[in-house]
Amino acid sequence: MDNKLPTIKEIAKRLNVSVSTVSRALADHPRIGLRTKTRVQELAKELNYEPNAQAIFFKQRKTFVIGVILPYIREEFFSQAISGIEKAAMEHEYTILFGQSFDDPEREKKVVETMKKQRVDGLIISLSKQTQNYEHLQALEKFGIPVVYFDRVPPFEHAHKVYCNLFKGTVDMVNWLFGRGYKRIAIINGPEKLPATKERLNGYIEGFSKKKLKVDMQLVENTDLSKESTYRAVKSLLASKNPPTAIISFNDYVHMDAVQYAQQQNIQINKDLVFVSYANLPITSYTAHPPLVSIEQYPYGQGEKAMEIMISILNDKIEGKTGQQVVYYNEEMPATLVLNQQSLL
């Protein structure tokens, strides 16, 4: 259990040469004589020498570590996203420092702080639901640590981001439903302050506008994403004088809760009332009633893209683009309508 890792110094002392000679010999520098070079390289191999990356990174002021902060890794969307991030990272020899915000801005701030301390080369983040204040993140950029947002992105322009255009996706969704003959289309939207919520709402309204129809606000409900809140929303929709024939849920989790409640009310799911949703989690295919149609948001692709952007930024920085105007990457990914195979039965 000899935990002293061999260093360049150790080798130098043993061979009675200077550390710089050892360093150069190991790097195959032309200024070192062949004899010395082989002596050094042989001893290095014998001692199982490995350069201390910590020391090198410290000197280079670079860690090859990217911080990744997600709301909840247990959500399949994010676990897929991190896999995309990891894939791109691995391809470029970067590593991932991981943290969750649990949708708590305080916690998010703390994790950001930790990552700053660890001197990550960059930060990829999907914001917590409650985050309204972006100072802790903008501060990072001021210090030269680039931040790439994905999926849950901030509302301002001057930031690198990757996201799905859920406005368009929602318009398509509404269109599709109209096309299938559904007229009373309700939406159970997310927390009102969330940009993602506004995007869906706007798409929803736009979908109606295209048909020269006005939205009946009785068909618009919100949930704080808890099961209870979703139950309440469905209850309210079902109790309306002219109840919906289709329900768009904020995401697959809301969808599942909504279906659960409707089922308790003895409603024939996807017959009396059809359910459609966002996210298209593979896991829904195992549920009793998957959404008839889902808007795929490509979490893996978003993650991958976010990391690729990060790497571009870091490379640009090395090539000294200082002084030039900062360009913000803004990657809009398609949001595709996906028909559930099972539902076709």
Place this chain on the structure above:
Amino acid sequence: MDNKLPTIKEIAKRLNVSVSTVSRALADHPRIGLRTKTRVQELAKELNYEPNAQAIFFKQRKTFVIGVILPYIREEFFSQAISGIEKAAMEHEYTILFGQSFDDPEREKKVVETMKKQRVDGLIISLSKQTQNYEHLQALEKFGIPVVYFDRVPPFEHAHKVYCNLFKGTVDMVNWLFGRGYKRIAIINGPEKLPATKERLNGYIEGFSKKKLKVDMQLVENTDLSKESTYRAVKSLLASKNPPTAIISFNDYVHMDAVQYAQQQNIQINKDLVFVSYANLPITSYTAHPPLVSIEQYPYGQGEKAMEIMISILNDKIEGKTGQQVVYYNEEMPATLVLNQQSLL
């Protein structure tokens, strides 16, 4: 714009004092005068100074980073586990370097290598299904980097591990089924080489032995965990002359596939044939037919425990237990039978 992060040096220069004074002032050292102290602390706050952990850790030869390698983060079991790991890590100011093996030993090896280069203080790992060779991990320990295994642990004694006793859990499960009057109890087990598979099988056999019964090997099937393989296993069971009245699935994913197939064969799930399983993923409560009973394996608890053990090991090392005999932590967690609420309907 591209301001470098403030350093202790920068503060020293601005206030015209030495770096050591700044360092001590920030650490609230008693030998620094109150006036100097406040001047330093105020400027530090103003500049948003954060100590460079890289530098400190480099000097201390410690990173406060723990590598975590999981097979698939998208499995809820592991995403819960990492949350437990993260919680314990945060409490002790450790951070997590994340990697997935995707159940590929080659990939696992590569990730281990990366973590070694990054000089993690320790490694927490749940082995890939295929891992048979442990050299890359034992080498880490030789370098003084402790390894804690959880859930999917290696078969040898001299390793720190956290796991559930699925042998006992399976015995309990079989007992419970007998108690409910089920006599033809089948099991769809995992890949034969997996220790977890053997454990389940032994528990299954023991459960029968306790009732002075012999196992009918026709009731024992294996799956490689793919949907197709599971389908095949169920098909084989259903085709038997004396088909089972209860099926124990290797885990909830196998369970879901098994149920899906049985359903396609027009079997009344949990009536004609009851299904029970391991893992107890919350997500199953949304499925059409959750397992009647699940063996809870406490992924969060396992992760938390693994990190706590890691921290104990690291603390022991600091306190210089060198020379003493190495003690291997071996934490066996209970595997509890959980009755599904929904199934009671």
Place this chain on the structure above:
DNA sequence: TAAATCTGCGCAATCGTTTGTCCAAGGTAA
């Protein structure tokens, strides 16, 4: 009054590695 103590802070080494600069010895050309 001199010695001892205290107060407040600076100097420099250290961690492992890279890299610019310098230096000595030997060889070569004019």
Place this chain on the structure above:
DNA sequence: TTACCTTGGACAAACGATTGCGCAGATTTA
């Protein structure tokens, strides 16, 4: 013979922070 390369390697600074030690000047004590 002298000035000038070439070769092979040593020296030292630097990255950011910590910390033992030293050293003034002020204050207290004997």
